Amino acid sequence: MTAPSSRRRRRLRAALVAVLAAATLGTGVLAPATADDLEDQRRAAEERQRANQGALEDIQADIHETDTALAQAEAELANIQAQIPGAIAALQAAEDELARLQREAALIAERLVVAEDEEASISSQIDTDADRADDIRVAIGQMARDAYKGDMAASTLSAVLDARTTEEFVQQSELASTALRAQTQALRDLEQLNGVNRNRQARLTAVREEIVVLKAEADAKVVEAEQARAAAEAAKVALEELQAAEQQRVAAIEAKRAEQMAKQAELAAQQRQLESDLQAIIARQEEERRRQEEERRRLEEERRRAAEEAARNNQPAPPPVAAPPSTDTSGSSPLSWPSPMNPPYITSSYGWRLHPVLGYRRLHAGTDFRAYCGTPIISAGDGKVEWAYMRGGYGNQVMINHGYHNGQSLMTSYNHLSSFAVRSGQWVSRGQVVGYSGTTGTSTACHLHFEVYVNGGTVDPMNWLP
Incomplete structure (x- = not known):
């Protein structure tokens, strides 16, 4: 099993933090x-x-x-x-x-x-x-x-x-x-x-x-x-x-x-x-x-003008216009287990290890779950499929954008799949099948390599799971 991270990505993560922290998704x-x-x-x-x-x-x-x-x-x-x-x-x-x-x-x-x-x-x-x-x-x-x-x-x-x-x-x-x-x-x-x-x-x-x-x-x-x-x-x-x-x-x-x-x-x-x-x-x-910021300002300007008009006409001010719904969510556990196996069985945790294929120590940037060949792999949360295609060492990869949680950009990836059940641009819900377990890419056996990205950088998925 493999950890799909490398030095160049980690060098950019620090630079991406500030940008990602200030960004929004959808209409939030x-x-x-x-x-x-x-x-x-x-x-x-x-x-x-x-x-x-x-x-x-x-x-x-x-x-x-x-x-x-x-x-x-x-x-x-x-x-x-x-x-x-x-x-x-x-x-x-x-x-x-x-x-x-x-x-x-x-x-x-x-x-x-x-x-x-x-x-x-x-x-x-x-x-x-x-x-x-x-x-x-x-x-x-x-x-x-x-x-x-x-x-x-x-x-x-x-x-x-x-x-x-x-x-x-x-x-x-x-x-x-x-x-x-x-x-x-x-x-x-x-x-x-x-x-x-x-x-x-x-x-x-x-x-x-x-x-x-x-x-x-x-x-x-x-x-x-x-x-x-x-x-x-x-x-x-x-x-x-x-x-x-x-x-x-x-x-x-x-x-x-x-x-x-x-x-x-x-x-x-x-x-x-x-x-x-x-x-x-x-x-x-x-x-x-x-x-969204422009839309918020436009709505505030319309409300201000309406209030001024009402004051001139000696009429009550219109109620505030509701802002567009935000995709920023909160809660104790924004993600669920990506494998339907109950209970989930972890074969390799997040952290430094000797790579079983490459033969040298490197960061294992995700969590490996036991998933026999052909096991359905499900989305850990609601979101948009950014892509679903072959990505070299990652094998067949699905990347899902879950928007923001507590002000932080949240994405997940599902790697080494044998086949896809979704396509790029598709919206998926929590628990929906996105693909099937395999061993494509740099891998030694069928399993799910699951990664969580917070503000563009990988983190320990266990901190975001139930």
Whole structure:
């Protein structure tokens, strides 16, 4: 539910008080205001000025809070955005370090493969040379056994005896000795090579073991680098998520502020129109007051002339001419309940509150009555319908002019109606249906928002109801 008042209307109320206090409606005559009346009106105007200033300060404070929240959010967003390049650089450095360590690990792995291949090749060569050495040892052993048994000498002697010539004898003897020496030398060479290969194998084994250690360390560094890169990536993602969240927060605050400013401008425009309409009404009332004053003077002049004529003719003076009836009423309760619900149920009273739609504190310039959708809404008193049409945030509004009560201009409005039962310019009586409850305009549910205007300014309706 909403309170259809704004700052611009309240600023004009103080200025309207003096004019409204001196105005009349219909054919009534308003007695001149006393000094006490004017003082009361002045105090009332000052009170409205203070209320208006308080409302203005309250709204400005709300806007200031929104601006402060927006500035804080933008500062936090800027701080987050300032950290993102560093996070990106840290991630890039982590990725570069990971790539470097991965390359080193790959090179060490290649060295390990080469070392393992060389070690395997030498092991194979050692095995081959060992087999050859074993064969030579077997042959030499056989030669040694043959020599021990005399077979070697017999064989040599046979070779000598079988020679046909001395030269052939010498040649065969040398061949036999050479063969023995060659086998013996081959065995020595194999044993020496075998020793060299075993030394190489031992060194390669040591190198391979060292490479295995280096590879394990390199792999561990790669794992650490991957963890560092993952941490840097997580930090970057976290900052980006914070940035996105803060951007959404900034956008939400900006949207809220834009909505508040737009609604404020809309209500101000509506209020200017309302003030213009009220001023037009006041102008008509002032014109009517002047007409009645002229009529009163004319009647008094006619009575004076008639009295003079009667005196000249020695006749009794004519009775006083009755003045036109006045619309100024008095009594304890000039208005009745605007809702047929018995008893009436009030859902929100007149006064300052947090607006349920706009979201900031402002004056709730009327009383809200429970009225389910389609409930008949009745006029609180006799009067003239000044207008009955859609008025922005007020929704469908009926404004009724009740004339004057105890020298004060009195009007009522019925807001958020779903439909009308009267039209502009129509005269209505107390209790007559003027429309049906709804939720048009700035409203959250079907209800009646009822306002009372005294001398152009809203007052607590409860002070004017039974």
